[in-house]
Each structure stands twice: as C-alpha cells, then as structure tokens.
Amino acid sequence: MKTKYMLWILVVIFTAVSCSIQPANDGPTGELTHIRLPMGYIPNVQYAPFYAAVEKGFFEEYGIELEFDYSYETDGVALVGANELQFSLVSGEQVPIARAQGLPIVYVMAWYEKYPVALVSKTEQNVKTPQDLAGKRVALPGPFGANYVGLRALLGEVGLQESDIIMESVGFNQVEVLATDTTEVIVGYSANEPIQLKAQGYDLDLILVSDYLDLVSNGIITNEKTLAEDPELVERFVSAALKGIQFAVENPEEAFQFCFKYIEGLEDADQDVQFEVLQASMELYQTDPYGYSHPEAWENMQGVLLQMGLMKKEIDLEEAYTNEFSQ
C-alpha cells in the first residue's frame, strides 16, 4: 500500500518537473519563445518601437514572448556572449570591443542609422564647430561607452587630442551640470539631453558626431551559437523588431501611447518634451533598408577604437556583423 502511494507521488513529481523544464517554444506554430532583452538603459520613449511591437502583437506573430530588461549594456553583452541570453540592444562600439576580448557576439540588426552622440553647449559658449572645443571643459559620464567614443572620434577627426580639452567625468548628470554652468559642454545622446535642456528654456548649440564621421550605431546583437544553430529565431526576432520600427515611424502618436504602459511616471512628465524625444529618435531609426549597417561605418569604428587603445588588435569585421536579416 505504502509502495503504491510512493509510486503515485513519484509520478506526480515527475510530471510536474517535466512540465516545468519543457522548452518554451518553437516558433509561430508552437509555444512562444521567451526572450529577455537587455535594453541598456532605463525605460524610455526611445524604445517605443519595441513597446509598439509587443503591444501590436508583432513579436507574438513571430512566436516570441518578449520581456524587457533594463540592466547595464555591458551586462547584456556579456550575457549574450556567454549564451545565457540570445539578444541584447547595444551601442555599436560594444561589438568590436567585446569581440576583441573573445566574446562571440554578432550584430544582426541596426536600430539607429546615425551615431547618436552630440556635443551640446549653451549658445553663449560659442562652440559651433569641433575646433571650438579646444580649452573647453567637456563633461560626460566617464571615459567609457558611446559618449566617450563619440567625443574621441570627433576630436580625432579634426586633429584635436583629449589633452586639448578639459574632460570631466560627471556620471549621468549631464543635463544638471550644463544647466548649472558647472561645465561648458556636455556629451550626450542627440535625442535626449538637448531636448530636455531646450525644454528648460536654454538656447543650445549642437555638434553631431555623425555629421563628421559615419560610425556604426545602436543595434541588436546575438551570439555565434544562436546564429549558427537557430538562425530562424534570429530572423523571427529581427523581423518583429523591424516591424515595430516601421510601425513607430509611420504612427508616432500611437507608438507614444504604448509607452505609458512601460514607463512609470510618464503621465506626470512633460508630454510634449517626451514626444519630441521620440520624434528625434525616429530620425535615428530610419536606416535604409531597415536594419542595415554600413560596412564603412564598421571600418571607421574599428579605426577609432584602435586609435583610442580600446582595442589592442584588429578583428575580422566580417564575423562581427551581418546584414542578412535587414529588409
């Protein structure tokens, strides 16, 4: 009798365990594939295409259940490199840097066409061209990441050195330090800090890095294993994301409405400013064709990183990205 009960208990446990470890997924016809996507930043309206793609059911249509993860960009890259996650949203410079360190990541979809970094100053500083930066105090989060790479690329392009400016590391406080005149110039994303400052009534001058140099920008990465073993998953993911971008570009107001569900406190924020941030981001989204990254932008990026010493050796760029999934 006792043995019989034990057998039943074992059967119940086995069934429960089997159900819990069953792989979620298999594409459009089967169960949904659960994907956790590190975004590299806090919830923000710039992610509207992804929010829209979920809300409009594009990811579901391609058999994907998407979960947003707002952890650090470098953590996302490392997790994808270790095949703990399949995808991450990262800025372009991360790909050559990570591959040079042996992380087997591959860039499969361009999200931004232009490198989004800009140098922003109040008009009274009279910083109209990169040459005007000489001798100025320039604040950025720190000597790492897209802001630093953008700044160094710009300085290098006009023959200036880092020592020609006074660089100040202020964390992600660029708006505050420029508003309070703690610094003279800040480095930030063209679709973010300048819009916030303009909304506070400041007259600004902007120098866009992309006006001087074509650098590979933000996009989606996967890892070599996923690309080799499950290219169909990559195709499904990229297709859904690109559909989201297209939708957001064609229907910005509707895409903006979807953001309220994902961004806490958005209803209390200045709606006009936030919508402006989205519209400025739209200009960055529009790669031609969607998802395509330019080979010369990769060459330029590698050159800048080597010059900066952030990479010690050249990598084979052919292995670092693919335009196979662009539309």
Added chain:
Amino acid sequence: MKDFGVGIRKIGFLVLSILAGLFLWQMFTTFSQIPSFIFPKPIEVWDRLIIVLQDGSLMKHALITLQEVLFGLMLGLSAAIITGYFLAKSRIVERVLSPYIVASQSIPIVAIAPLLVIWLGPGIFSKILTSALIVFFPVLVNTVVGLKSVPRELYDLMRSLQANTWQRIIKLEIPAAMPVFLGGLRIGATLSVIGAVVGEFVGADKGLGFLVNVGRGLYDTALVFVAVFTIVLLSLGLYGSVIFIENRLLSWQKRNGD
C-alpha cells in the same frame, strides 16, 4: 620564542588557506569551462596584475583612492567625534539631532553620490564626502556609547581631585571611551573605502572604482578582479592599521588584565 612559533604557525595557515582558495578557483574555472569574460582564471588575473603594475596604472589609481579614503576618514572621524561628544553630553542636542542622524542612515549612499557630483563638481571632494558620510555613523554611535559608558564614580573621583574640563577629557573620558570608539573606527575604516569607490563609480576618471568601470566597459574581467582585490587589500590594510593603533593605545588595558 613561544610567541614566534605561534606567529609562524598563523602565517603558515594563512598561506595554506590562500593557496587552497586559489587551487579551488583554478579547478572551478578549468572544469566548468566558464569563459574568461565571465570568470577569469587566477593565472589570467595574475598576468593582468603584472601588466598594470608594470605600466604603473594600478599604483596611480590606488593612490588616488587611498587619498580620497584618508581625507574622507579624517573628515568623517572629526565630524563624528565632535557631534558624538555633544550628543553624549547634552540631552537637548541629542533630542534635536538624533532624528536627523538616524534618518540620514536610511538614505542609500548610492542615491546620494550622483547628487554630490552635481553639488560639488566632478573632482575629488565629492568622493571624499561620500567616504566621510559612510564613516560618520558607526564612529558617531561608538563615540556616544563609549562616552556614556564612563562610570559615574570616576567622574566623582575627578571632581574630588578638582580636575578641570580638559583634564577630565584627557585623563578620563578619552581613555575610558577609547575601546568602544576604536570598535567603531574598525568598521568606519573599512567602510571608508567602500564610500570612496561608490563615489568613483558614479563619476570619476581615476581611482580603483573607475578602474572597475573601465574593466567592465572593456569586458576585461581580469582587470575588474585586479581592481577589486586591490580594494580589498586597501580595506584590510586600513583595518590592520586600526588594530595596530588599538594594540598600542590599549596596551594599558591588556597589562591591567594580565
């Protein structure tokens, strides 16, 4: 001679413990086949350490952090000792200040650190203040407890000897409160390093916290480990210094105990 033997045995156990730890670490990273950018092998960390020692960058960043820590410790200690004295001596001061002091301890230092950068600029002072803020509370509490634990009879004795205020402070209160105060200093000294590193994480272009950021940004996990071990070493050095001071200052207590 007996003490010498005990000392050698202690060092022997320490070396053995470190070697065993390194062996387990090497085994774990070898057999688990975890990639280096997630968990580097001890030998990779060692190689990285040699590189940053040879190019002088580790020393440069460590000295910056040490400077912030020492200034932070001095500032935090001074503020805590002065405030603690008045809190222990005046009930009114205690009633007025206590709510603020206790409330301030529930504010996470990582939330305050970015604001300090905005208020004080990106230079060294914001890191010194972060360090001082984190040192302040444990030292303050121990100063108050130490001063309040001085036996009343000893005050009566000092009064009967017609001691003035300075004599009372120097001859009675400082020696009597010292053991408890030094207990607070042990905690404060270790925390001061964390405070400075948190400040560097938020916005800095030098220091060990910055070196951790650089390592993370370049997926150079071996460099992160080197920076973290240096931070640990710095904390242990400060802790050891306090123990050394404690042994020197409290040797009378030990002698009395004997």
